[in-house]
Amino acid sequence: MTRLTLALDAMGGDFGSCVTVPAALQALASHPSLQLLLVGDPSALTPLLAKVDSSLLSRLEIVSAESVIANDARPSQAIRASRGTSMRVALELIKEGRAQACVSAGNTGALMGLAKLLLRPIEGIDRPALVSMLPHQQHGRTVVLDLGANVACDGAMLVQFAVMGAVMAEEVLGVSNPRVALLNIGEEESKGVDSIRDAAARLKITPSINYIGYLEGNELLTGKTDVMVCDGFVGNVTLKTMEGVVRMFLSLLKQGSGGVGERNRQPWWLKWLGRWLQRRLVRRFGHLNPDHYNGACLLGLRGTVIKSHGAANQNAFAVAIEQAMQAVQRQLPERIAARLKTVLPKSD
Amino acid sequence: MTRLTLALDAMGGDFGSCVTVPAALQALASHPSLQLLLVGDPSALTPLLAKVDSSLLSRLEIVSAESVIANDARPSQAIRASRGTSMRVALELIKEGRAQACVSAGNTGALMGLAKLLLRPIEGIDRPALVSMLPHQQHGRTVVLDLGANVACDGAMLVQFAVMGAVMAEEVLGVSNPRVALLNIGEEESKGVDSIRDAAARLKITPSINYIGYLEGNELLTGKTDVMVCDGFVGNVTLKTMEGVVRMFLSLLKQGSGGVGERNRQPWWLKWLGRWLQRRLVRRFGHLNPDHYNGACLLGLRGTVIKSHGAANQNAFAVAIEQAMQAVQRQLPERIAARLKTVLPKSD
Numbered sequence: 001m002t003r004l005t006l007a008l009d010a011m012g013g014d015f016g017s018c019v020t021v022p023a024a025l026q027a028l029a030s031h032p033s034l035q036l037l038l039v040g041d042p043s044a045l046t047p048l049l050a051k052v053d054s055s056l057l058s059r060l061e062i063v064s065a066e067s068v069i070a071n072d073a074r075p076s077q078a079i080r081a082s083r084g085t086s087m088r089v090a091l092e093l094i095k096e097g098r099a100q101a102c103v104s105a106g107n108t109g110a111l112m113g114l115a116k117l118l119l120r121p122i123e124g125i126d127r128p129a130l131v132s133m134l135p136h137q138q139h140g141r142t143v144v145l146d147l148g149a150n151v152a153c154d155g156a157m158l159v160q161f162a163v164m165g166a167v168m169a170e171e172v173l174g175v176s177n178p179r180v181a182l183l184n185i186g187e188e189e190s191k192g193v194d195s196i197r198d199a200a201a202r203l204k205i206t207p208s209i210n211y212i213g214y215l216e217g218n219e220l221l222t223g224k225t226d227v228m229v230c231d232g233f234v235g236n237v238t239l240k241t242m243e244g245v246v247r248m249f250l251s252l253l254k255q256g257s258g259g260v261g262e263r264n265r266q267p268w269w270l271k272w273l274g275r276w277l278q279r280r281l282v283r284r285f286g287h288l289n290p291d292h293y294n295g296a297c298l299l300g301l302r303g304t305v306i307k308s309h310g311a312a313n314q315n316a317f318a319v320a321i322e323q324a325m326q327a328v329q330r331q332l333p334e335r336i337a338a339r340l341k342t343v344l345p346k347s348d
Numbered sequence: 349m350t351r352l353t354l355a356l357d358a359m360g361g362d363f364g365s366c367v368t369v370p371a372a373l374q375a376l377a378s379h380p381s382l383q384l385l386l387v388g389d390p391s392a393l394t395p396l397l398a399k400v401d402s403s404l405l406s407r408l409e410i411v412s413a414e415s416v417i418a419n420d421a422r423p424s425q426a427i428r429a430s431r432g433t434s435m436r437v438a439l440e441l442i443k444e445g446r447a448q449a450c451v452s453a454g455n456t457g458a459l460m461g462l463a464k465l466l467l468r469p470i471e472g473i474d475r476p477a478l479v480s481m482l483p484h485q486q487h488g489r490t491v492v493l494d495l496g497a498n499v500a501c502d503g504a505m506l507v508q509f510a511v512m513g514a515v516m517a518e519e520v521l522g523v524s525n526p527r528v529a530l531l532n533i534g535e536e537e538s539k540g541v542d543s544i545r546d547a548a549a550r551l552k553i554t555p556s557i558n559y560i561g562y563l564e565g566n567e568l569l570t571g572k573t574d575v576m577v578c579d580g581f582v583g584n585v586t587l588k589t590m591e592g593v594v595r596m597f598l599s600l601l602k603q604g605s606g607g608v609g610e611r612n613r614q615p616w617w618l619k620w621l622g623r624w625l626q627r628r629l630v631r632r633f634g635h636l637n638p639d640h641y642n643g644a645c646l647l648g649l650r651g652t653v654i655k656s657h658g659a660a661n662q663n664a665f666a667v668a669i670e671q672a673m674q675a676v677q678r679q680l681p682e683r684i685a686a687r688l689k690t691v692l693p694k695s696d
Contacts, residue, residue, distance in 0.1 A: 072536035108534075137596050148533055151541050185496055185584040186456075188420035193499050193581060217585040218592030233541060234585055236533040237565040237578075241586045244566030245593040248485050252633070270621075277625050285600070 004033055006324050007099035010040035011068040011086040012106025013317075014310045020105070021048040023317035028056045030318075034325065037099055039063045039090040065089040068106070071310060075109030082114055091118045094303045101304035101324040103295070105312055111305065112149045112298060119303035122337045128300035129161050130232065130307055131168060132239070135287045138223035143169045143178075145229060147296050148236035155198025158182065158229055159206070162199070164299050165227035166209055167339040172330060177210050178226035183234060184214035195231070208342075221288075243290040250289060253281050295320030297327055299336065304328055352381055354672050355447035358388035359416040359434040360454025361665075362658045368453070369396040371665035376404045378666075382673065385447055387411045387438040413437040416454070419658060423457030430462055439466045442651045449652035449672040451643070453660055459653065460497045460646060467651035470685045476648035477509050478580065478655060479516060480587070483635045486571035491517045491526075493577060495644050496584035503546025506530065506577055507554070510547070512647045513575035514557055515687040520678060525558050526574035531582060532562035543579070556690070569636075591638040598637060601629050643668030645675055647684065652676055 010020045017040060024036050038045055042062050049057065065086040069078045082088040087106045093099040095118050104111050112128060121128055129146035136142050143165045150157065162180050169178035182200055184192040189200070191214060203211040215225055217238060230238070266274070286292065290309075294316035298305040304327045308320035327333075358368045365388060372384050386393055390410050397405065413434040417426045430436040435454045441447040443466050452459050460476060469476055477494035484490050491513045498505065510528050517526035530548055532540040537548070539562060551559040563573055565586060578586070614622070634640065638657075642664035646653040652675045656668035675681075 072534075072538065074538045137600070151533065183585060185499065185581055185588075186420075190420065190422045217588030217590075218595070220589055221592055221596050230585075233533055234582055237531060237582055238585055238589045240533075240565030241568055241589045242565075242593055244569055245590055245597075247566070248569050249593075249597045249633070252485070253629070273618075273621055274625055277622055281601070281629075285597070 002033065003035060004325055004328060005035040005037065005099050006321065006328075007037045007039055007063070007090040007093040007102040008321070009087045009090040009102065009104035009106055010038040010045055011065070012104045013308065013312060014071065014105070016068070017044050017048055019312060019314055019317050021045060022314045023321060024060065025052060025056055026314060026318045027321040028059055031325065035059045035061075037061050037063050037090075037093055039065050039093070040068075040086045041066065063089060063093065069110045071107050073107055073110065075107065075113050078107060078110040079113045079117065082110065087111060088114055088118075091115055091305070094119060094305075100328045101306065103306045103308060103317075103320050103324050105308035105310050105317060105320075108148055108307060111307055115298055115301055115303070115305045119301045119305070121300050122302060122333065122340055124340045125160050125164070125300035126157060128298050129164065130235075130296040131165065131299045132293060132296045133168075133173065134220070134239075134242070135293060136221045136223040139287065140223050141173055142220065142223065142225060143173065143227045144220070144235060144239070145227075145299065146232040146235050147239050148232045149298065150232040152233070153195055153231035155195050155202060158195060158199035158231070159202045160300070162203055162209055162211070162227065162229045163340065164336060165229060167336045168299065168332070169226040171332065171335045171339070172326075173226065175226045179210050179212045179224075180227040180229065181212050181215040181219075181225035183217065183220075183228050183230035183238070185216065187214045187216065199229070246285075246288050246290060250282060250285060253278055253285070291316040292319060295323035297323065297332070299332075302333055302337070304333055350381065351383060352673055352676055353383040353385065353447050354669065354676075355385045355387055355411070355438040355441040355450040356669070357435045357438040357450065357452035357454055358386040358393055359413070360452045361656065361660060362419065362453070364416070365392050365396055367660060367662055367665050369393060370662045371669060372408065373400060373404055374662060374666045375669040376407055379670075379673065383407045383409075385409050385411050385438075385441055387413050387441070388416075388434045389414065411437060411441065417458045419455055421455055421458065423455065423461050426455060426458040427461045427465065430458065435459060436462055436466075439463055439653070442467060442653075448676045449654065451654045451656060451665075451668050451672050453656035453658050453665060453668070456496055456655060459655055463646055463649055463651070463653045467649040467653070469648050470650060470681065470688055472688045473508050473512070473648035474505060476646050477512065478583075478644040479513065479647045480641060480644045481516075481521065482568065482587075482590070483641060484569045484571040487635065488571050489521055490568065490571065490573060491521070491575045492568070492583060492587070493647065494580040494583050495587050496580045497646065498580040500581070501543055501579035503543050503550060506543060506547035506579070507550045508648070510551055510557055510559070510575065510577045511688065512684060513577060515684045516647065516680070517574040519680065519683045519687075520674075521574065523574045527558050527560045527572075528575040528577065529560050529563040529567075529573035531565065531568075531576050531578035531586070533564065535562045535564065547577070594633075594636050594638060598630060598633060601626055601633070639664040640667060643671035645671065645680070647680075650681055650685070652681060
């Protein structure tokens with residue numbers, strides 16, 4: 001297996017190195033071909049590696065970065081003052097060819113701005129978009145974008161997202177002629193806002209896109225489309241709403257089927273059976289657990305950047321690292337760039 | 349109990365009279381003080397009443413309306429050509445004082461436009477908003493608006509929604525000093541779009557509103573706020589996403605905990621216990637079922653108008669009828685108007 005080197009913004013996210021370092025060690029233990037560059041403050045990172053096995057340490061290197069971009073910083077200010085921050089240094093490692101991809105749980109706006117500045121968009125793409133492949137109830141996946149990189153989008157941007165999403169569905173999910181839909185508040189042509197109606201008019205006359213029309217929020221999990229396109233504000237709220245409901249159901253299932261008072265009155269064998277059935281239900285819905293698909297890809301750049309949830313736990317951040325590995329192994333940016341040349345011969 | 353008369357747009361919605369008439373009869377059977385005016389085409393409605401008990405028929409009257417506003421009609425065109433439609437006639441019955449409220453599952457945009465035209469907004473309100481009280485995991489309810497009446501909103505409109513939502517939480521949910529939040533893509537001040545940041549700045553200096561800041565989509569069901577404010581596009585997509593996930597979970601729970609193959613290998617008593625535990629789970633999550641809270645109130649008008657889901661089934665439309673009854677009994681428009689006079693002494 002060929003060696004694969006990723007740069008991790010070890011200081012980003014709500015929990016910083018408390019999550020990123022254990023997740024990095026977990027990923028190294030699972031993937032013998034993986035090498036990691038931990039970017040951050042050595043005085044914070046070194047103590048966390050004190051008792052780590054040397055076989056893992058040999059594939060881990062600390063790259064010093066003196067500061068961190070705050071989660072609540074304004075992206076424009078953060079970018080101006082980004083020199084020497086863990087996020088920027090991690091991205092620079094890709095640019096310098098020392099890392100093949102980077103993972104950060106830090107400030108989304110700053111990550112997008114810096115990544116665009118340092119890695120440059122693919123030709124034909126104005127602004128990169130955050131993309132995830134969300135599991136749906138048919139046990140397949142739907143490519144959803146934008147999930148928060150661009151809070152306001154015009155029709156042309158939505159069309160670029162549609163093209164990127166379609167390429168991703170084909171190359172990564174292996175769907176031929178993937179269905180592409182726009183997220184709207186109704187399926188009728190007159191529904192929605194100007195940008196969406198404009199995008200619909202353009203997509204209808206783009207022969208290389210299998211545009212199937214508008215779909216509503218309740219269709220996100222039904223598997224009716226392979227690609228769902230929306231602006232970053234709506235995508236972010238929608239994703240978080242969906243994840244909130246899924247987490248609530250999973251936690252209620254884990255708590256058990258009866259109330260506390262009722263449970264105490266149950267015989268032991270009924271409690272045991274109840275727990276057994278609950279475990280099966282939790283396993284059955286497990287593929288919908290947001291922790292299992294953490295890590296959105298910042299698509300449309302000449303490099304691979306994965307944005308982890310800011311509140312990701314160790315397992316979830318390890319999943320984001322695996323997403324970065326997959327994206328590199330499947331040469332996503334290169335394949336998307338090659339496909340875009342045929343799909344968007346001349347940008348309008 | 350005092351008599352209560354509602355007008356039903358019997359032809360609106362995806363299923364028209366096939367749903368509205370059985371739901372009307374169900375509501376009449378449950379509420380002896382209820383009288384209904386069924387507005388629509390008598391030749392379509394009369395056959396559906398052929399075998400109905402005379403005790404119910406005596407509290408039911410058909411009001412003739414020759415046409416229907418199509419679900420996919422552009423609201424502006426639909427409103428211009430609305431004379432004689434079931435939706436308009438139902439609203440006119442409120443204006444004439446023959447009905448105390450109206451329920452329609454028809455075209456949302458047309459219903460909002462016509463209601464505003466015929467019933468007029470309360471002083472201090474520019475545009476009415478669609479409001480629902482969504483159940484959350486603490487078994488309480490959150491007032492959420494706007495759910496689709498206004499696809500684009502400026503800061504001033506969001507502030508008006510906040511005031512209406514707070515009044516509704518106080519008057520209907522009985523919450524004193526209700527918490528009010530803005531739905532956004534992050535909790536930091538810099539997040540989101542201009543309209544939301546503008547609304548936040550205004551709400552912070554409105555002493556009568558207990559503004560608690562931004563909340564994200566995953567907080568919709570946690571009960572962290574009593575009122576959640578957003579524009580109609582985001583609210584509609586969010587609501588439908590939430591409902592889609594809830595419906596998916598409920599239907600998967602009903603299907604059973606094991607795969608088909610696994611089930612066939614189970615002994616009868618295990619299947620029986622499995623079904624018993626599933627029924628308990630479905631009951632436990634029942635309060636989250638969207639059919640149980642169907643019917644959004646068009647708030648901010650000098651009259652009560654309830655918008656049912658277009659795809660509502662009989663039970664769900666009956667719930668919308670009950671929502672209208674409650675709104676009338678609690679004198680919602682009058683109480684909101686009275687409170688608005690103190691909350692918004694001078695509109696800006």
